[in-house]
Amino acid sequence: MTSNSNRKEKNMHRIQTDINECETDPGVCRGSSVCVNSVGGYFCNCSAGMVYNEDEGICEEPVIEVTERRHCYHSMDNGCSLILGHNVTKQECCCSVGGAWGKGCDSISVCPEFYTSGYREVCPLGRGRTEIVMSTLPEVTGVDVNPPQEQSEQQPHTAGETEALFDVIDVCRLFPSICGNATCAGSNINYRCDCPTGYRFDGQQILCTVVDPCYVYPDICGNASCSGDEYGHQCSCPYGLVFDEDIPGCIVYVASLL
Numbered sequence: 001m002t003s004n005s006n007r008k009e010k011n012m013h014r015i016q017t018d019i020n021e022c023e024t025d026p027g028v029c030r031g032s033s034v035c036v037n038s039v040g041g042y043f044c045n046c047s048a049g050m051v052y053n054e055d056e057g058i059c060e061e062p063v064i065e066v067t068e069r070r071h072c073y074h075s076m077d078n079g080c081s082l083i084l085g086h087n088v089t090k091q092e093c094c095c096s097v098g099g100a101w102g103k104g105c106d107s108i109s110v111c112p113e114f115y116t117s118g119y120r121e122v123c124p125l126g127r128g129r130t131e132i133v134m135s136t137l138p139e140v141t142g143v144d145v146n147p148p149q150e151q152s153e154q155q156p157h158t159a160g161e162t163e164a165l166f167d168v169i170d171v172c173r174l175f176p177s178i179c180g181n182a183t184c185a186g187s188n189i190n191y192r193c194d195c196p197t198g199y200r201f202d203g204q205q206i207l208c209t210v211v212d213p214c215y216v217y218p219d220i221c222g223n224a225s226c227s228g229d230e231y232g233h234q235c236s237c238p239y240g241l242v243f244d245e246d247i248p249g250c251i252v253y254v255a256s257l258l
Helices: 090-094 117-122
Strands: 006-009 034-038 041-045 051-053 058-060 070-073 083-088 100-102 108-110 129-135 162-168 183-187 190-194 199-202 207-210 225-229 232-236 241-244 249-252
Touching (some): 070 090
Antiparallel strands (some): 070 083, 070 100, 183 190, 199 207, 225 232, 241 249
């Protein structure tokens, strides 16, 4: 559990005099935190901008729900032209299939590589998940505490909970144009771009391209036999006939008498 300060309460009905835990137990606050005694308890205070993690016994930067939304880019290979989405958070972008995130070409933050400390910082719950932090800590009143001025002026609180939730990223829903003219299929971050029969998906152009023109254009050769691939097609006629592109189809070859 992470909190701004970690306060321990004593049973006020049984203890008549306050015990200064900071003196009786000097190691009660670990790391760089400073123990501050209060009436009926104590708390571990950290420097400004930091919070005390009771489980780890360290001062660390607070985990804040990132709500700012910007553009998400597939990669920086083609500059900043290939935009996946226009209204996503950095976690939604970098923890899924994004390569960069920012407001525009002049303010783009490249997503950290997988398995790096930078990636773990942006995506603490791993690939395919975004973090939601909902604080349920109750407020405390009637406690007179004056921590040192060089420390953060965060008030102590009674024992509460910080509930960490997460959303599973659905790439097809989050980035509806990720497949171009293809159909995005699959679940979560395990998606694929499906094309009709005779087409295949080109990941560079982000669209379906013809791979079998004979199937896509069944009348392209008329009554001739069609054979083709991604580079083109060929119309073949039986022996004694020739292919006429204007018809198109196979016709009897008639030699010119002129």
